[in-house]
Amino acid sequence: MISVYHYMTVSAILFAMGTYGVLTRRNAIVIFMCIELMLNSVNLTFIALSNHLQSMDGQIFVFFVMTVAAAEAAVGLALMIAFYRNRESIDVDNINLMKL
Amino acid sequence: MYDKLWLIPFFPLLGCIINGLLGKRFIKNEKVIGAIATGAIFLSFLVSCKYLIQLLGDSVKSHEVVVASWMSVGILQVDWGFLLDPLSALMLMVVCGVGSLIHLYSIGYMHGEEGFYRFFCYMNLFAFSMLMLVLGNNALVMFVGWEGVGLCSYLLIGYYFEKQSAGDAAKKAFVMNRVGDFGFLLGLFIIFWTLGSKHDVWTVNFMEISENAHLLSGDMMLGLGVTTVATLCFFLGATGKSAQLPLYTWLPDAMEGPTPVSALIHAATMVTAGVYMIGRMNVLFAMSPTTMAVVALVGALTAIFAASIGFAQNDIKRVLAYSTVSQLGFMFIAMGVGAFTAGIFHLMTHAFFKACLFLGSGSVIHAMHHALHHAHLNDDPQDMRNMGGLRKKMPVTWATFGISCLAISGLPFFSGFFSKDEILWWAFASTRGSKLVWAIAVIAAFMTAFYMFRALYMTFHGEQRTNAKAKDHVHESPWVITLPLVVLAFLATVGGLIGIPHVLGNMLGHIPNKLEHFLAPVFEHSQRLYEIEAHGTAATEVSLMVMSVLIALAGIGVATVMYMKNPELPGKFTRKFSQLHRWVYNKWFVDEAYDVLFVNSTKKLGTFCWKGFDVKVIDGIVNGTAKVVGALSAVLRHTQTGLFQNYALTMVFGTVVMVAIFILN
Amino acid sequence: MTDHLLSLMTFFPLVGMLIVLFLPREADRLIKTVTLIVTIIVFLISLPLAFDDVFINSSAMQYTEFANWISIGQYFQMNYYVGIDGISLWLVLLTTFIMPIAILSTWHAVDKNTKGFMALALLLETGMLGAFISLDLFLFYVFWELMLVPMYFMIGIWGGKNRIYAAVKFFIFTAVGSLLMLVAIIYVYYYALQAGVPFENGFSIAHFYQLDIPAHLQTWLFVAFAFSFAIKVPMFPVHTWLPDAHTEAPTAGSVILAAILLKMGTYGYVRFAIPLFPVATMKFTPFLALLAVIGIIYGALVAMMQDDVKKLVAYSSVSHLGFVMLGIFAMNLQGLSGGMLQMINHGISTGALFLIVGFIYERRHTRLIVDFGGLSKVMPVFATIFMIVTFSSVGLPGTNGFVGEFLILVGAFESDLRIFTVFATIGVILAAVYMLWMFQRVMMGKVTNPKNAELKDLSAREVVIMLPLVLFIFWIGFYPNVFFEKMNPSLENLINQVKDKQHIAMMAEEMKPTVTQISVNDLR
Numbered sequence A: 001m002i003s004v005y006h007y008m009t010v011s012a013i014l015f016a017m018g019t020y021g022v023l024t025r026r027n028a029i030v031i032f033m034c035i036e037l038m039l040n041s042v043n044l045t046f047i048a049l050s051n052h053l054q055s056m057d058g059q060i061f062v063f064f065v066m067t068v069a070a071a072e073a074a075v076g077l078a079l080m081i082a083f084y085r086n087r088e089s090i091d092v093d094n095i096n097l098m099k100l
Numbered sequence B: 001m002y003d004k005l006w007l008i009p010f011f012p013l014l015g016c017i018i019n020g021l022l023g024k025r026f027i028k029n030e031k032v033i034g035a036i037a038t039g040a041i042f043l044s045f046l047v048s049c050k051y052l053i054q055l056l057g058d059s060v061k062s063h064e065v066v067v068a069s070w071m072s073v074g075i076l077q078v079d080w081g082f083l084l085d086p087l088s089a090l091m092l093m094v095v096c097g098v099g100s101l102i103h104l105y106s107i108g109y110m111h112g113e114e115g116f117y118r119f120f121c122y123m124n125l126f127a128f129s130m131l132m133l134v135l136g137n138n139a140l141v142m143f144v145g146w147e148g149v150g151l152c153s154y155l156l157i158g159y160y161f162e163k164q165s166a167g168d169a170a171k172k173a174f175v176m177n178r179v180g181d182f183g184f185l186l187g188l189f190i191i192f193w194t195l196g197s198k199h200d201v202w203t204v205n206f207m208e209i210s211e212n213a214h215l216l217s218g219d220m221m222l223g224l225g226v227t228t229v230a231t232l233c234f235f236l237g238a239t240g241k242s243a244q245l246p247l248y249t250w251l252p253d254a255m256e257g258p259t260p261v262s263a264l265i266h267a268a269t270m271v272t273a274g275v276y277m278i279g280r281m282n283v284l285f286a287m288s289p290t291t292m293a294v295v296a297l298v299g300a301l302t303a304i305f306a307a308s309i310g311f312a313q314n315d316i317k318r319v320l321a322y323s324t325v326s327q328l329g330f331m332f333i334a335m336g337v338g339a340f341t342a343g344i345f346h347l348m349t350h351a352f353f354k355a356c357l358f359l360g361s362g363s364v365i366h367a368m369h370h371a372l373h374h375a376h377l378n379d380d381p382q383d384m385r386n387m388g389g390l391r392k393k394m395p396v397t398w399a400t401f402g403i404s405c406l407a408i409s410g411l412p413f414f415s416g417f418f419s420k421d422e423i424l425w426w427a428f429a430s431t432r433g434s435k436l437v438w439a440i441a442v443i444a445a446f447m448t449a450f451y452m453f454r455a456l457y458m459t460f461h462g463e464q465r466t467n468a469k470a471k472d473h474v475h476e477s478p479w480v481i482t483l484p485l486v487v488l489a490f491l492a493t494v495g496g497l498i499g500i501p502h503v504l505g506n507m508l509g510h511i512p513n514k515l516e517h518f519l520a521p522v523f524e525h526s527q528r529l530y531e532i533e534a535h536g537t538a539a540t541e542v543s544l545m546v547m548s549v550l551i552a553l554a555g556i557g558v559a560t561v562m563y564m565k566n567p568e569l570p571g572k573f574t575r576k577f578s579q580l581h582r583w584v585y586n587k588w589f590v591d592e593a594y595d596v597l598f599v600n601s602t603k604k605l606g607t608f609c610w611k612g613f614d615v616k617v618i619d620g621i622v623n624g625t626a627k628v629v630g631a632l633s634a635v636l637r638h639t640q641t642g643l644f645q646n647y648a649l650t651m652v653f654g655t656v657v658m659v660a661i662f663i664l665n
Numbered sequence C: 001m002t003d004h005l006l007s008l009m010t011f012f013p014l015v016g017m018l019i020v021l022f023l024p025r026e027a028d029r030l031i032k033t034v035t036l037i038v039t040i041i042v043f044l045i046s047l048p049l050a051f052d053d054v055f056i057n058s059s060a061m062q063y064t065e066f067a068n069w070i071s072i073g074q075y076f077q078m079n080y081y082v083g084i085d086g087i088s089l090w091l092v093l094l095t096t097f098i099m100p101i102a103i104l105s106t107w108h109a110v111d112k113n114t115k116g117f118m119a120l121a122l123l124l125e126t127g128m129l130g131a132f133i134s135l136d137l138f139l140f141y142v143f144w145e146l147m148l149v150p151m152y153f154m155i156g157i158w159g160g161k162n163r164i165y166a167a168v169k170f171f172i173f174t175a176v177g178s179l180l181m182l183v184a185i186i187y188v189y190y191y192a193l194q195a196g197v198p199f200e201n202g203f204s205i206a207h208f209y210q211l212d213i214p215a216h217l218q219t220w221l222f223v224a225f226a227f228s229f230a231i232k233v234p235m236f237p238v239h240t241w242l243p244d245a246h247t248e249a250p251t252a253g254s255v256i257l258a259a260i261l262l263k264m265g266t267y268g269y270v271r272f273a274i275p276l277f278p279v280a281t282m283k284f285t286p287f288l289a290l291l292a293v294i295g296i297i298y299g300a301l302v303a304m305m306q307d308d309v310k311k312l313v314a315y316s317s318v319s320h321l322g323f324v325m326l327g328i329f330a331m332n333l334q335g336l337s338g339g340m341l342q343m344i345n346h347g348i349s350t351g352a353l354f355l356i357v358g359f360i361y362e363r364r365h366t367r368l369i370v371d372f373g374g375l376s377k378v379m380p381v382f383a384t385i386f387m388i389v390t391f392s393s394v395g396l397p398g399t400n401g402f403v404g405e406f407l408i409l410v411g412a413f414e415s416d417l418r419i420f421t422v423f424a425t426i427g428v429i430l431a432a433v434y435m436l437w438m439f440q441r442v443m444m445g446k447v448t449n450p451k452n453a454e455l456k457d458l459s460a461r462e463v464v465i466m467l468p469l470v471l472f473i474f475w476i477g478f479y480p481n482v483f484f485e486k487m488n489p490s491l492e493n494l495i496n497q498v499k500d501k502q503h504i505a506m507m508a509e510e511m512k513p514t515v516t517q518i519s520v521n522d523l524r
Helices: A002-026 A027-052 A056-085 B007-027 B030-056 B086-109 B116-134 B139-156 B164-199 B208-218 B226-241 B252-257 B259-268 B272-279 B282-287 B289-311 B316-336 B340-374 B394-407 B417-428 B433-462 B479-499 B502-507 B515-527 B539-564 B568-576 B580-586 B588-639 B644-664 C002-021 C028-050 C085-103 C114-133 C137-157 C163-194 C206-211 C215-232 C239-249 C251-275 C278-304 C310-329 C333-364 C380-394 C398-415 C417-444 C461-476 C480-513
Strands: B062-075 B076-084 C061-074 C075-082
Touching: A002 A027, A002 B502, A002 B644, B007 B030, B007 B282, B030 B086, B030 B116, B030 B164, B030 C278, B062 B139, B062 B588, B062 C398, B062 C480, B076 B086, B086 B116, B086 B259, B086 B272, B086 B479, B086 B515, B116 B139, B116 B259, B116 B272, B116 B282, B116 B580, B139 B164, B139 B208, B139 B226, B139 B252, B139 B259, B139 B272, B164 B208, B164 B252, B208 B282, B208 B515, B208 C310, B226 B272, B226 B282, B252 B259, B252 B316, B252 B539, B252 C163, B259 B316, B259 B340, B259 B433, B272 B282, B272 B316, B272 B340, B272 C206, B272 C398, B282 B515, B282 B539, B282 C461, B289 B316, B289 B394, B289 B433, B289 B588, B316 B340, B340 B394, B340 B417, B340 B515, B394 B417, B394 B433, B394 B479, B394 B539, B417 B433, B417 B479, B417 B539, B433 B539, B502 B539, B502 B568, B539 B568, B568 B580, B580 B588, B588 C061, B588 C085, B588 C278, B644 C333, C002 C061, C002 C075, C002 C114, C028 C085, C028 C114, C028 C137, C075 C137, C075 C380, C075 C417, C085 C251, C085 C333, C085 C461, C085 C480, C114 C137, C114 C251, C137 C163, C137 C251, C163 C206, C163 C215, C163 C239, C206 C251, C215 C239, C215 C251, C215 C278, C239 C251, C239 C310, C251 C278, C251 C333, C251 C480, C278 C310, C278 C417, C278 C480, C310 C333, C310 C398, C310 C417, C333 C380, C333 C398, C333 C480, C380 C398, C380 C461, C398 C417, C398 C461
Parallel strands: none
Antiparallel strands: B062 B076, C061 C075
16 A cells, blocks of 8 residues: 555655756756756645645645746746847856856 | 105116126117116116205105015014115215216227126126115115125126136135125124014114114123124124225225226225215114224224335226225224214215226226237236326326326315315314324325325326337227216315315305215214214314325325436335335235135135045045945855855755754754 | 825826836937926926915915825824925925926936936936825835935936946935934834824824923934934035935936935924924034034035035035024024025025036036136026026025025024024135135136037027026025915924923923023014
């Protein structure tokens, strides 16, 4: 029987993978995908716990997360395109405008 | 009855506005511009005449006309109001009369000048301001005129604004006058406040101040009587406007302006405003013997000091300028010893003969300028060393100039004789007089006779020293210039007859002193109240009179010996007393001293405040705070790499630590 | 309509701003025209106020509007509460009057990002008008801060070479002050709640006036308010942002800054600091008068030595506003009305001076005095107008400057600040020195620089800009009663209210052994 622990484990692994990707990859698109991965691992946790606790709260949150994630992806990709137009690259090492 | 009084200042104002707005673009014609300006002041003259006649036949001698309210702020109520009394009526005649003549003269003198319309616009503005000064029924309206004439003086001295020296002189005149105005304002504040807070009379109106002045007799301020402090402040104002020690230095420099300006503003009218103001406030001044003594002493010192500088000047206008300062000193002596009538009398006669002298010098300069210009020479047309022997070339100018010299020297039966002797007599015999002031005044009178005749001889007599090329181009001036000269010379001759002293009048068969009688409503009250009178025997008065005539003759004699008989004498003199000559020639170095003491030190203080305090201290603190913050953040900014993955790593690390702490607890 | 006149006037520029924002970026002239029309309409809306005789008869607030704005449970209640009386009347009119002139002056001066500039100018107008008509302390604070932002950008974007430094300095100086004020405002609010002021009145100043705040508290609150306003005035020694801001700001910015923004500080004293904390005012009067007089003389001395015309005018503002402060702290009718009038005078004269500097800057792209000389010959119309404005700034009788200065000095002389008056009067002399010296160096003499020989005289547009200002210079100079009659009832009321409280405080003080004798001028 697959228990809530299995779900949690999978989601933890997914989250760690996502984090690792965000921290190490240079390509902004890939970083985005990793962020999506992290968000979805959280979604998985929410749903698993929602089922476990017999409460709908978690599932509602998932809808929020999905909406925000979609918006974020749109804004993020727009940013990337704008950036690519300026620099002809989406390598995050080149994005250091905040450094004086 | 008198309600059209406002017309008197209104006409010149109208003339100023018409010429100022339309003169350049639309009228253009010199004759029309001149006619508008001269007509405006002449209309004022006619109105003044009408009111003078009306006043002479009126039993009430002072009339106030309020046109509108100016400032109405609680207890402070100031009106645009005019006051006609014998004093202002007399001044109106002088200002409008002499003013009209000088306007007429200017049409000829300023012919062909680039800013012709501008000149007449300013002249009318001046007339307006001067008439406001004279007619104002309260200290503030007077102050409008007071500063207004200062403004016009500034504009007209700086008329040739392309000349650096003209700009400097204009600014100097205005600023020094402002120093005086500072005194005027303070005096006014003191009177206003003391009368108001202590006696519940909140007013700036002259008549009300005069009526209530006696209330102030017991009040003290700074260890002196309130009236003493206030009148000393007012007197500071007078020294600025009337070029007395220590604020006289602007007047000689003011000669940068065109000559009619010097005649009108810096001889006949504006500079006498200080004397007029003391006359207007004679009750206050009479209350303070201290101030009166100061006034008399300052007047005497100025008279002799300016006369001494007049000895060594070669610029004809500067000689006249120092002479003006000196004569103004005489007027202040008169005011200081309580001879208010004599002071105003001298003001009037001085207006005649000094205007005539200035206009005469203008005529000479005009002729010299044309001659030199014709011969393409750059000689100074105002330097008397380039003149001499002009008598034959310019007979009318010579005659009128000569008559005025006789008048200013005080030869019998010329106008200056009566007024000056009246002043000397009061200085000698008045209850407020002093022998010291009298002695100084006598010496100054001697000096006046000397340097005036020196100027006359150097200009009109002896050899003509003009450059040979220009010599024959010197001609007499046209009628617009000579007519005012003749009229003024006539006035300088007979103008004194309205104020024949009682002693002489009695000797000549009961001729009354008309002027004294006329002005009595203004001055008699304070003179009687504060026991100001000249007492002495008729014999003393007559012998003093004879003595002063002899002294004037001596001055003329010395001048004749030095500049007519032995022309080499002055040269010998200067060589012998070269140090003294150097000091006199350089005007006792007063200008230089003022530069060091006031001008440069103020500039230094200004520079210190700016570069030393503003930039270093205040902005130093401000920018220093910013620098400290900046230095701190320079250390902290190393943590900011600008790479978001570094931040993300830090975040993850932080989360791990927090979770670890949470779990371990 | 008149019910909402003030709101209409205040928020109409905001509507105008929205219109401007929807105009195409390139339509430079259109944007300027629309902005000009909007500001003129605002002026026309405000104009009936000038002819309303209600101000002559009543000292109370007129045209009041009240609405609940923000309520946070039982903690905070802020209202939209506006109104106008004789004190703010002329400042409001000055604002609406100066704005079209300032906009017209940008015709050629602003060419980069016009849209932004005009939008900010309109936003600024709303802020300024709002601050003058607020009767709710919190609302005032909102408008007060609202003014800061557009001005910051105006200097920072359209300014001169050193604009960033100037803009940041301006912002930080002002922000430091206003934060202190905010703290004090909140403190007063809670104090008022405890003292029983009804909750729904919010921050209404009318109710705060009635409070009896203990002396020691007043001291601290007054310091916070006074410091904030002192920076805005600006008083010595917190004035150094002003020369920088003025020098760097574009002409229109300088005009608005000098003519209106600075008045916010002096107005703040009259409307808030003094009536809210009368006892503390009494304590600080000698100190502030001293600072005012130092400002008068110091500003004049520093102005004298400047080599940049605009900086000279900026320092002269320090001197002029010193006079205003002296008048206000004289706390009698002459001093206060003189001070109020001098605010308007300064707006007109100094605004005009900045416009004049702008004119020659547009032509020569320099403001250094040495680069000029002999302009009278080349630009006679300009010379005449410059001369009139110069003498108005110097305070020549017959111009507006004299009436204000004279009343201030007379008022101060009547009060206990007599000795300060003597020194302030010296400032009158110095004013002549620095203005005339500058005028001589710029306008007189020979044309030495060939670039100056070909300068064009004022255009019709420029004359139209200056003409109303010149008109007001003479109008106020010769017949200022129009202004006084509407100003005085409110000022009298204010003085009585302040004096009464001070009197009561002094009576209480006299019970104690240490007695300080301060005479109270009786006012009639």
